Amino acid sequence: MYAYTKQDQRIVEERAAQYKDQTHRYLNGDLSDDEFLVLRLQNGLYLQRHAPMLRIAVPPGMLSTKQLRKIAEISRDYDKGYAHISTRQNIQLNWPALEEVPDILQELATVGMHGIQTSGSCIRSTTSDEYAGVAKDEDIDPRPYCEIIRQWSTLHPEFSMLPRKFKISVTGSPKDRAATQTNDIGIQVLSNAEGEIGFQVRAGGGLGRTPILGPVIKDFLPEKHLLTYLDAILRVYNRYGRRDNKYKARIKILVKAMTPATFAEKVEAEWLRNKDSATTLTNEELARIKAFYTPPHYEKLEASQVSFLEQCETNAEFHQWVLTNVSPHKAPGYSIANINLKACATAPGDISAENMELVADLADCYSFGELRTTHRQNLVLADVKQTQLFELWVELYKASLATANLGLITDITCCPGGDFCSLANAKSLPIAEEIQRAYKRIDTANDIGELELNISGCMNACGHHHVGHIGILGVDKKGSEFYQVSLGGCSTDTTSLGKILGPSFTADEVTGVVEKCVNVYLENRQDKERFIDTYRRIGINPFKERAYEKAN
Amino acid sequence: MKKLIKNREIIEDTWSTVEDIDSPSELPKGNIIVSLAIWQQYAETLKNREDPLGILLASDEEPEVIKNDLDQFAVIAIHFPKFADGRGYTSARELRTYFNYQGEIRAVGDVLRDQLFQMERCGFNSFAVREDRSIEDALNAFNDFSLAYQADTKNPQPLFRR
Numbered sequence: 001m002y003a004y005t006k007q008d009q010r011i012v013e014e015r016a017a018q019y020k021d022q023t024h025r026y027l028n029g030d031l032s033d034d035e036f037l038v039l040r041l042q043n044g045l046y047l048q049r050h051a052p053m054l055r056i057a058v059p060p061g062m063l064s065t066k067q068l069r070k071i072a073e074i075s076r077d078y079d080k081g082y083a084h085i086s087t088r089q090n091i092q093l094n095w096p097a098l099e100e101v102p103d104i105l106q107e108l109a110t111v112g113m114h115g116i117q118t119s120g121s122c123i124r125s126t127t128s129d130e131y132a133g134v135a136k137d138e139d140i141d142p143r144p145y146c147e148i149i150r151q152w153s154t155l156h157p158e159f160s161m162l163p164r165k166f167k168i169s170v171t172g173s174p175k176d177r178a179a180t181q182t183n184d185i186g187i188q189v190l191s192n193a194e195g196e197i198g199f200q201v202r203a204g205g206g207l208g209r210t211p212i213l214g215p216v217i218k219d220f221l222p223e224k225h226l227l228t229y230l231d232a233i234l235r236v237y238n239r240y241g242r243r244d245n246k247y248k249a250r251i252k253i254l255v256k257a258m259t260p261a262t263f264a265e266k267v268e269a270e271w272l273r274n275k276d277s278a279t280t281l282t283n284e285e286l287a288r289i290k291a292f293y294t295p296p297h298y299e300k301l302e303a304s305q306v307s308f309l310e311q312c313e314t315n316a317e318f319h320q321w322v323l324t325n326v327s328p329h330k331a332p333g334y335s336i337a338n339i340n341l342k343a344c345a346t347a348p349g350d351i352s353a354e355n356m357e358l359v360a361d362l363a364d365c366y367s368f369g370e371l372r373t374t375h376r377q378n379l380v381l382a383d384v385k386q387t388q389l390f391e392l393w394v395e396l397y398k399a400s401l402a403t404a405n406l407g408l409i410t411d412i413t414c415c416p417g418g419d420f421c422s423l424a425n426a427k428s429l430p431i432a433e434e435i436q437r438a439y440k441r442i443d444t445a446n447d448i449g450e451l452e453l454n455i456s457g458c459m460n461a462c463g464h465h466h467v468g469h470i471g472i473l474g475v476d477k478k479g480s481e482f483y484q485v486s487l488g489g490c491s492t493d494t495t496s497l498g499k500i501l502g503p504s505f506t507a508d509e510v511t512g513v514v515e516k517c518v519n520v521y522l523e524n525r526q527d528k529e530r531f532i533d534t535y536r537r538i539g540i541n542p543f544k545e546r547a548y549e550k551a552n
Numbered sequence: 553m554k555k556l557i558k559n560r561e562i563i564e565d566t567w568s569t570v571e572d573i574d575s576p577s578e579l580p581k582g583n584i585i586v587s588l589a590i591w592q593q594y595a596e597t598l599k600n601r602e603d604p605l606g607i608l609l610a611s612d613e614e615p616e617v618i619k620n621d622l623d624q625f626a627v628i629a630i631h632f633p634k635f636a637d638g639r640g641y642t643s644a645r646e647l648r649t650y651f652n653y654q655g656e657i658r659a660v661g662d663v664l665r666d667q668l669f670q671m672e673r674c675g676f677n678s679f680a681v682r683e684d685r686s687i688e689d690a691l692n693a694f695n696d697f698s699l700a701y702q703a704d705t706k707n708p709q710p711l712f713r714r
Contacts, residue, residue, distance in 0.1 A: 031666075
């Protein structure tokens with residue numbers, strides 16, 4: 001992963017010092033609430049229902065064990081001893097004191113971490129594929145481009161006061177694990193017929209109030225032009241994005257209003273003015289950044305290790321975990337191990353300080369001292385030898401971190417909801433827990449197979465409910481909490497947005513409705529169809545009829 | 553007289569701003585900054601004036617419309633209706649980078665200390681700090697950072713080329 005130079009380090013330290021001064025001036029009364037709001041948000045600090053929430057950037061979902069241990073330490077010293085993995089691969093602390101945030105940032109800076117641009121109307125921290133660099137299906141490692149974008153977007157002079165937040169995601173695989181179609185800019189790294197690297201660029205995707213899949217505005221942008229082209233998109237958005245209504249201020253509204261074709265022309269014209277300027281990437285810089293992502297020293301191993309296969313045969317629980325939580329690795333004899341933070345009765349994505357330290361130790365022992373966070377709120381050890389999977393699993397099992405449900409109905413993506421967030425219309429965590437209880441038996445969840453269930457506590461869609469095979473959205477009806485259920489969303493392979501099933505349900509009804517929908521799938525599925533495949537084949541009506549049928 | 557930061561120093565502001573007139577005879581003597589509307593209506597009269605002239609661009613008025621007249625203006629003032637409205641950053645950058653404007657670019661309106669560092673990088677060299685705030689304190693903003701990643705109007709090379 002990328003290692004900070006002295007210059008990177010200096011920028012992070014200077015930002016921490018600047019924020020310390022801003023907090024000081026706010027507490028002295030020299031900055032108004034409204035002024036400080038913009039400044040603190042651009043540094044990841046929200047004021048929530050009970051306490052502030054600090055969002056720490058993890059670009060692009062890559063963490064060193066040193067960094068994770070520091071988060072564990074901070075969560076103990078300044079918070080309640082746990083942290084939360086967000087749906088944009090960042091890490092959130094839910095209970096820091098506003099006055100102590102400058103100290104936390106100073107601590108974070110010692111391990112090259114910060115809260116820069118993790119919220120606010122600016123370019124947010126870039127997300128990517130959690131299997132980047134190791135996935136068997138990957139064409140090109142997207143991470144060097146994420147790092148190039150991180151540097152370009154950090155404290156960008158021109159784009160620090162945008163109409164609204166701005167999210168960029170980059171993938172290098174045909175299977176999109178980075179939700180590139182639902183970001184403000186989605187980038188697919190690819191190579192053309194001549195073997196040159198470039199990017200397919202989408203703009204104007206997003207979830208929230210107006211979910212839209214981002215249209216392609218550039219089929220092939222040559223590698224070296226990445227930043228001048230991004231500059232052009234941002235300049236058009238900064239100039240013409242709506243600023244009169246925050247619900248219509250995202251770039252997706254601009255692209256839709258202009259039409260994607262006109263928007264693309266406008267960007268092209270702007271780009272031609274700045275193309276080949278000094279911001280054009282040099283071969284040296286591309287090589288410098290890529291060098292941080294060269295593969296670690298893998299041993300030369302056989303693809304299928306005999307001892308590993310034996311362990312699978314003799315231990316059913318381990319075998320189950322391997323089937324759900326272990327993904328194929330491009331290096332023979334290695335595997336990608338997913339650590340699911342979705343054990344029943346714990347908030348999805350939450351991890352205690354003790355477990356952070358344990359996972360850091362395991363990553364040092366089994367995965368080259370690095371780990372990743374995922375947009376489905378889990379952790380990944382990306383480079384584990386097959387022969388060591390069993391040892392790893394035993395350690396995880398002892399700490400209740402071996403929940404074998406990756407991609408299953410209980411691997412719920414869920415925002416913190418009304419229990420924490422002041423924007424939420426409804427609670428989301430109790431709903432997640434009830435559904436997890438209903439499908440607690442691994443055989444049942446396993447039989448249902450791949451099913452993305454996403455829950456958001458409000459229209460801001462932090463739980464990405466639009467792209468859940470089953471999506472649940474908290475809504476407010478005359479002061480009461482209700483839940484709208486949608487079906488058919490998908491964020492990987494063929495991306496699609498869910499359709500609303502019908503009138504919303506009470507909290508008591510939601511789990512029952514989910515069960516009815518799952519039963520319709522089980523009764524109708526053919527061969528190896530996943531929930532989403534059956535839904536696409538038979539449509540929404542059978543689900544709707546069952547969900548709303550009157551009890552006899 | 554009002555104070556202003558120009559080229560990182562506090563000076564007296566010798567300019568007055570005129571946004572609305574019924575006839576060009578109402579234009580005062582001395583250094584004046586006129587709105588784009590006045591310029592567009594009375595350009596010929598204004599070109600013959602002896603005293604220096606400046607122009608005020610609202611946040612949604614693009615420099616493109618005055619690109620052929622830039623040598624007429626000693627000052628281009630760009631208005632920030634709210635400090636969080638970032639359109640002015642793009643306007644200043646366009647003036648410096650695309651139109652090679654060398655005169656004074658002044659930030660007016662909701663201009664606060666915490667934005668000055670980035671404004672300067674976009675090409676602003678004078679700042680009419682909001683009057684209820686300490687202009688002396690605002691001077692500290694230019695020391696917030698000692699380096700930056702991107703190319704800007706002060707450092708035309710991005711960090712990776714330096």
